[in-house]
Amino acid sequence: MVGVFGFAMLIQYFVPHPLGRVLYGRVLEWMQVIFAAGLVLGGATYAMSHLRTVSGRREGWIYSLLALAALTLMLAAGLIGGIDRGTLFLWLFNNLQAPLQQTVFSLLAFFVASAAYRGFRARNIDAALLLIVALVVMLGRIPIGEMTGPFLPDLARWLVDVPAVAAKRGILIGIGLGSVAVALRVMLGIERAWLGGRR
Amino acid sequence: MSDAGIWLAAIGTLAIFSFLYRDNPAYRAAEQILVGLSVGYLVVITVRTTLVPKVALPILDGDPWGIVAAVWVLLMWTRVSTRAGWLSRLPLAVIVGAGAGLSIPAMLKARVLSQLGAVIRPEIDVNAVVGAIGVLATLSYFYFTRPPTGAFRVAARTGTWFLMVFFGATFGYTIMSRLSLLIGRTEFLLGDWLGLL
Amino acid sequence: MRPLLVAALLVLIWTSPVTARATGSVLSGIAVEDVAWDDGTALQIHWRTKLDEDFRVLIVREGTDGLMDTLGLFPANVQWVVDDDVTPAGTYRYRLSVFDSEGILVFTAASHGLASPHANWFHRGRLGEALIILGVFAMILWGTFRRRDIYLRPIGGLSAIEEALGRAVEMGRPVLFSAGWGAQLDKPTTMAAMNIFGWLASRAASYDARLLFPTHDAVLMAAAQESARESARIEGRPDWYRPEDIYYVTGSQFGYAAALDGIMERQKPAVNLWLGTFAAESLILAETGNHIGAVQIAGTDSTIQLAFFLVTCDYTLIGEEVFAASAYLTRDSMVLGGLWAQDWLKIGVAVTVIAGLVGTLLDWDAIGGWLRGI
Incomplete structure (x- = not known):
């Protein structure tokens, strides 16, 4: 099954005939539907596990109750009330979900700082190199760096555009080759550990 | 944003930030609300933008492809059963197989050939x-x-x-x-x- | 007004008799052919002429549906034009009208009969890619079935996984695995990560270590559950498998990050494995992992996140190392052979780069030009 779908999708890339397009569109739609079914399934398993916690009065059940309340509220708002402007669904998203998400995202500022601090304890020459480049690029991007003359910004730009891009290309080429090899092995059934199987 | 909305968002923001000090009931509550809301949000969007137009409506229109799509959905949902759960391996195989087949030319082109073209x-x-x-x-x-x-x-x-x-x-x-x-x-x-x- | 004028002009040209001053010799051999190896949306119109570029050819297409369209005005001496705006199996006729440098119509004629484009089964523009893919396949398959002893340079992060498992068992704490918010089962990186997970599940089952995998995607959850159950069965420890330890959290990126932060703080895993495709959540996860004192091994194809993992984790697998992991962990001779082939392909890449650059020095840009063209 994996092989059939794999080779069919690989071959259609080279088939300009409209039938190839039809096959491509159909399979893509199936994938979309399967992911969608998975998402609803995920929501159901999520609700089930919290229901079990609440009904068993297990540790933290009160939080599970909160989670269930939030889930039910959102589902009811979206499935009954609709998702257009002015609905409860969008109000909840804009005033609760989105700010919470943005705040978690903004935690990154603190984490970046602590990660940088960790990086300062450069353990070896590689880490030192990473740190120096990071500093140059940072300084090159802010006005203080520019005040020291064009050298720092120019160096920063060169580091980003030339050696960094070269290394990135090297990484990408490796990833490309690795991806093709894994995909081929999976299609041929040589590698089945993704479903726990062994040859 | 309305006043109530601003207060809600502000309390949530502070609760999340409190995690920087340590895990605490306020963070845990905010976390559970965020996760619960986001699951609900995604389910609603998915049902309305994918399952209804790509599965339910085609079936109502008598389109046989709608039934095929519905079969994939049901196979995926067999997971809730311990006995029939293995059937969900079929849609998984579609995802993995088609994904592998699609990614081979795509990866080779974007990750290898075009990078080489940029180097030379x-x-x-x-x-x-x-x-x-x-x-x-x-x-x-x-x-x-x-x-x-x-x-x-x-x-x-x-x-x-x-x-x-x-x-x-x-x-x-x-x-x-x-x-x-x-x-x-x-x-x-x-x-x-x-x-x- | 203008569309009307154009339409009037078209009708005039179409209906006018051949008004050639020098019939036949001006433009001859008008023919329309299907463009081969394509999706059936192109026809090629060609003609023969001795006229120079001062003369222009106006080409008008008439479909069987009666619709007329102007392709444009072309220099007479190009002698061919491709019309890539037709539909497969439609039938078309073309009229060519020659204007001299002063814009005076000197000749007009239509193509003989009706032409129809055909859709083909092979895309010639992708022949090069097809050959490369076949070559890559041949190389990988050769390596896979060659079966010989292969040297592997050590990768720190991979040998550390087994050690870390032992540590988790000693401490009586779980192992946390995540394939990242960017992971999806149709991506090769995720497949590679799931291969590692399959291996990990069988090791964890044999050590009786608890393995947690909160996912952001239920399709991934389903695959991981199947993988863990199968691994436990093969290890002879079916009771080890706990479906509730591999569960769906949320598909929201920062909801997922917030939940994993909470899980780490409350369950205190001894080991965090971040293997897969990550986005901005990488640092939130890895820094919290640091805070709880977990041993952290990361590996990702997300180039931007690598730097953050490198700074915060004990070991980081870079890009292709994630794909090589299953060869290292399972020591499966076929997978190892594939890795050997990948290395030879890298030599092929290096030779191409060098050949391309030498070619450029010699003013021969065929390799680079072709690569940039696809």
Whole structure:
């Protein structure tokens, strides 16, 4: 099954005939539907596990109750009330979900700082190199760096555009080759550990 | 944002930030609400934008492809049963198989061929040479099946340096943009909520 | 007004008799052919002429549906034009009208009969890619079935996984695995990560270590559950498998990050494995992992996140190392052979780069030009 779908999708890339397009569109739609079914399934398993916690009065059940309340509220708002402007669904998203998400995202500022601090304890020459480049690029991007003359910004730009891009290309080429090899092995059934199987 | 909305968002923001001190009931509550809301949000969007138009409506229209789509959905949902759960391996096989087949030409093109095309530039200058050396050295770092000795060792070592420059560059580059996120949240707390700005 | 004028002009040209001053010799051999190896949306119109570029050819297409369209005005001496705006199996006729440098119509004629484009089964523009893919396949398959002893240079992060498992068992704490918010089962990186997970599940089952995998995607959850159950069965420890330890959290990126932060703080895993495709959540996860004192091993194809993992984790697998992991962990001779082939392909890449650059020095940009063209 994996092989059939794999080779069919690989071959259609080279088939300009409209039938190839039809096959491509159909399979893509199936994938979309399967992911969608998975998402609803995920929501159901999520609700089930919290229901079990609440009904068993297990540790933290009160939080599970909160989670269930939030889930039910959102589902009811979206499935009954609709998702257009002015609905409860969008109000909840804009005033609760989105700010919470943005705040978690903004935690990154603190984490970046602590990660940088960790990086300062450069353990070896590689880490030192990473740190120096990071500093140059940072300084090159802010006005203080520019005040020291064009050298720092120019160096920063060169580091980003030339050696960094070269290394990135090297990484990408490796990833490309690795991806093709894994995909081929999976299609041929040589590698089945993704479903726990062994040859 | 309405007043109630601003208060709700502000309390949530503070609750999430409290995690920086340590895990605590306020964070845990905010976390559970966020996760619960987001699951609900995604389910609603998925039902309305995929399952209804791609499965339910075609079936109502008598389109046989709608039934095929519904079969995939049901196979996926067999997971809730312990006895029929293995049937969900079929849709998984579609995802993995089709994904593998689609990604082979895509990966080869985007990750290998077009990168090569960018390295082999139509005119040669110092940057082109540095770029090519960087790519070759990085590739030799990823060479797995040969002991790193002699010239090969030098190449792989050079590759590590190029990698470190890349990591440093992304690190330095990203720090700045992350700081602006924090500024955004602080502006909300001090400005929209407390009206101090 | 203008569309009307154009339409009037078209009708005039179409209906006018051949008004050639020098009939036949001006433009001859007008023919329309299907463009081969395509999706059936192109026809090629060609003609023969001795006229120079001062003369222009106006080409008008008439479909069987009666619709007329102007392709444009072309220099007479190009002698061919491709019309890539037709539909497969439609039938078309073309009228060519020659204007001299002063814009005076000197000749007009239509193609003989009706032409129809055909859709083909092979895309010639992708022949090069097809050959490369076949070559890559041949190389990988050769390596896979060659079966010989292969040297592997050590990768620190991979040998550390087994050690870390032992540590988790000693401490009586779980192992936390995540394939990242960017992971999806149709991506090769995720497949590679799931291969590692399959291996990990069988090791964890044999050590009786608890393995947690909160996912952001239920399709991934389903695959991981199947993988863990199968691994436990093969290890002879079916009771080890706990479906509730591999569960769906949320598909929201920062909801997922917030939940994993909470899980780490409350369950205190001894080991965190971040293997897969990550976005901005990488640092939130890895820094919290640091805070709880977990041993952290990361590996990703997300180039931007590598730097953050490198700074915060004990070991980081870079890009292709994630794909090589299953060869290292399972020591499966076929997978190892594939890795050997990948290395030879890298040599192929290096030779191409060098050949391309030498070619550029010699003013021969065929390799680079072709690569940039696809």
